[in-house]
Amino acid sequence: MSRIGVFTCHCGENIGATVDCAKVAERTRNVPGVVHSVDYKYMCSDPGQSMIKEAIKEHGLTGVVVAACSPRMHEPTFRNAVEEAGLNPYLCEMANLREHCSWVHEKNDATTDKAADLIRVMVEKVKHNTPLHPIRVPVTKRALVLGGGIAGIQAALDIANAGHKVVLVEKSPSIGGHMSQLSETFPTLDCSQCILTPRMVEAARHPNITLMTYAELEKLEGFIGNFKATIRRKARQVDEKLCTGCGLCITKCPNKKIPDEFNEGLGKRSAIYVPFPQAVPNKPVIDKTNCTFYKSGKCKVCEKMCPTGAIRFDQQDELVTLDVGAIVLATGFKVMRTDKFPEYGYGKYADVIDGLQFERLASASGPTLGVMKRPSDGKEPETVVFVACSGSRDRAKGVPYCSKICCMYTAKHAMLYKHKMHHGKAYVFYMDIRSGGKDYDEFVRRAIEEDDVKYIRGRVSRIYEEDGQLIVKGADTLMGGEPVEIKADMVVLATAVQAQDGSEELAQKLHVSYDPYHFFAESHPKLKPVETNTAGIYLAGACQAPRDIPETVAQASGAAAKVAALFSRDELTREPVVAVVNRLPAPTFSYCVGCFLCQSACPYQAIEAEEIRGRDGTLIKTLAKVNAGLCQGCGTCVSTCRTKAIDIQGFSNEQIFAELMTL
Template sequence: MRIGVFICHCGSNIAGTVDCAKVADAAKAFPDVVHAEDTMYACSEPGQQGIIDAIHEKNLTGVVVASCTPRMHEPTFRRAVERAGLNKYMFEMANIREHVSWIGKDKELNTNKAIDLVMMAAEKLRHNAPLMAKKFDINKRVLIIGGGVAGIQAALDCAEGGLEVVLVEKTTSIGGKMAKLDKTFPTVDCSCCILGPKMVDVAQHPNITLYAHAEVEEVNGYIGNFEIRIKQKTTYVDWEKCTGCGLCMEKCPSKKSYDHFNNGVGTTTAINIPFPQAIPKKAKIDAEYCRMFTKGKCGVCAKVCPTGAISFEMTDTEVTENVGAIVAATGYDLFDHAKYPEYGAGKYPDVITSIQYERLMSASGPTSGHIKRPSDGKEPKNVVFIQCVGSRDKSVNRPYCSGFCCMYTAKQAILTKDHIPDSRSFVFYMDIRSPGKDYDEFVRRSIEQYDTQYIRGRVSLIYPQGDKMIVRGADTLAGAQVEVEADLVVLAVGAESAAGAPQLAEKLRISYDSYGFYMESHPKLKPVETNTAGVFLAGACQGPKDIPSSVGQGSAAAAKVLSLFSKDQLESDPQIALVNASRCIGCYKCVETCPFGAVKEEQDRFNNPKARVIETICQGCGVCTVTCPQSAIQLQHFTDNQILAEVKALCPSMMVKN
């Protein structure tokens, strides 16, 4: 073997605390190393050309680059050696930046450690073998989970790009949180007016199949070839027949049903269409309130339905869809303010959440857009907004900033003045976070033109006195305690991960953080990818996001799917587990431990039990490798021999004893 070693300075990042020339000199003495040099930036165009030229001039058959982390530039250098005609797995990388120069100041010790790491890489390379990726066909259909604005955007972009889209929505209508909003910041345009047409486009697009009131039950398969089981939850209404006329809602005698769409502001009927612009505009029976289910008799809706769509016997059904990629766009939920006893823990009717306030202001809401407080229906004159309810508060395990509450509070204060010109709005805030385009100007407008009084401090107590709510808090700028008599208190509740988010993540085999938000593959460079190939993220399921960011991510995820599907076949990663059938004793410990279900039980031609790895499912985690008592299953590119070669290089004296 003829190995070339390249030691990168990374400007002064590495060269500042590592003697790169000395490392290169030392590498010349390693077995099979025929060329070693130090280079200013190995990843730069001239740096890569230098590697390619050396391969040609010195007839190199393998390359070691000592530079940054492989997460950064391993693909870069693999492509470079491939361009020079080598197999891209005949390349090893030693991380002498994150593991050496950035963490130690002693140049001599750093240089010695860098030499050790390069020696290990060279030793591993000596045991490497060329690996070839296999190709497989992909199913160019995409599943989008969640019909909020992020999911809608992703669905429309994919559909416009010619892909078949399966959109699964948990509730009976798409639209998500945005459909509930009255207006949007910073332009104060009507939320439903800008979202509505997109929702209609989803309904009418020939490439989109919409499953509303449905949930993903099970996900099998792998990138390019997923099999999805979808549960179509029963609505007790045959949607093929339902025309959305709404006659059933007029006649339903059970008028005290919880109104999910209006977040409990007002009530609705047991059979209902959630809102006028719903897509699909179909009725559903809420069995918890329907008299047919609670008392066993009624059936008024069945009698009045002109198309005979009502069916009390209807049950959940299941459908299976095959897709090649998945976009999770499951959004977020709002913090439950019952965790704040000092704010009344939800027992005061005139202390409401921001989303309830949106419904009170919305023209299509339960009060037809007239702001009436829940307790007595009076128009409030003093409205107090409290920010950071369930945001930036460790005591309720929500240390993160929800990001959009400062903006929607400014918007709600502006709208309050528009609705009730003689009203006054007070905002208790910690800091105003308004870093978006035209955002800070918008907050200033709320303060300067709409006379919103911003008070910097937390609220310690809300209590009723007469028909007022007394809001007591600190004014930290004045250094005083303040009390405001409010007619209505609006809590700017923060975002938390959607209910059931971790369970769905486990079905999708993607990671989530300790708050249930889905983990992107890289926080900066791979914001819509996950670590599971073929699964992408859009919107607030990845972290709290406002509408522009959610739409941006929806389009970004769609672009990722479209670029994935621009090929007819995909290459599988050859760094996967492989069973040496002659050593396998068929104990199937690997089958039990594989987190991806990638190892299958099989029989050889003598009917001996053997394990086999399905290449397209294996993610190369290596769990099976350490489980196998026979060392029969080996992770390619990380075989026992390759790893032991590295260990041996690092501690030769200890290995002699074996």
């Protein structure tokens, strides 16, 4: 026989001003099974909690209903109090009189009636509650960081410095990411590589960090604390242990006409290459699609030249399986290419370039060694037009969002250009200048006021070529929409920041949510910005949304702190609100008939198959079994089950029906 205690909270005036709490407590006393019902101003206060504890002992309560705020606020408070009084915490439930009643209704009798109903419903549920115990799972204290840009490097270093092992996986031959391509950084104009390369070296030398470059995630299984990741280490065709990074193979490679990815196609590289001089690791890879040997079966010049015999033409991809406890996603972004702009020539004009290409032109390590030369004929551009919001905030391009970094880097580009070519003219077409951030607006003002960059508020409608010059047609909306026509030598489009190619597939592999633009989705836009909806997987940097370097670094450190907190425990405890498949004595074993509809419905891959075998080993029945470590308690399987064999602990069909039947 149930002995339920009900504790109605006024929450100051939050509930008390709208609901007649004394009346509610009074009426609740008559509900069958309720042996104790009181009201109090602040149940969450120490005296309030003491009331509950004492009542449990005094009245021998078998269940508790606290009628107060949302369980998201104080469920842990009251469950702890109940536990301290010797009752299983899962025998305590909350009726939400605040968000579900007093805050949304007027003060009148109906509101008080509804409050009494909400309590009655919860009393019926608690009558069917059973004692539950938190689930414990072990933790593998090794993190996997996917992406070797500044986000991944920072996250890896912070986790490693907290004393945990990290595997840093990067798909290209070197870590460094987009930041290694940048010339200078805003708002300080310090050299990007100068501040990045020490971190790259630190990551490579750190005893807790294992670098896996030229590698990608193939498959992920498991759950928080217990992931099993399969990494594909792509064949470099070079034995990393023997290679000393002398570079002789690169100098001797006969095929040097391949567009260079690191220089955004503005330079050329050889078929065996390292992406850039400060690459980490400084070990070359052979680009098999362009290598003469792989195309014609002849050459092998690199093999002949290599002083340590490190070239391996027969090397194959290798699959490595790793046990990891947490994952940081730091796969970064890409920029929209100029060929997506029909009005700006569909990418057919060599001198219409994107922001990353300009970075390479301005960089001392770039194809022009930092001298301003336009791509088509190497002429020094006397007039350069920068077009902000190229593709961003443009529904027609499928990018309604602001790319966030372009206002700042466009100001930087214009300044870098003016610093290199004092007599040159720089124009910026913009929609708005969004320069929120420490020292950011000052930086833009400096471009306008000190470096004489001409800012024109308006869009560019057309770019076309005439006699070796680019005609940029636009409007100046601050001059009454007057048409502007500028004869430019080069145009830089600040193209939209987009999710990295393959983000959708990666998200599906990891069971992480993503937004319509394929950026990975955070668990809560404000309060859980580095977590994903999948426990144990965290986000860092521009794979979540367009970000600049300071924000990326801060978020990476945030993700690392989450991982370190996770690794601070040997075991994880989880709420026991998970699905269970019912089990019965032989010969039925379970209502489950093994149809596995639940398996296809489960978004978390938590349903496994369990075989029931007789003493002689013959298979009697195959049942569904829920992996409690993976289950998130969403209940999809429950609604799918044809034989009602699955229930969620704490939210069983029996409990829900009892709640409904009392209304």
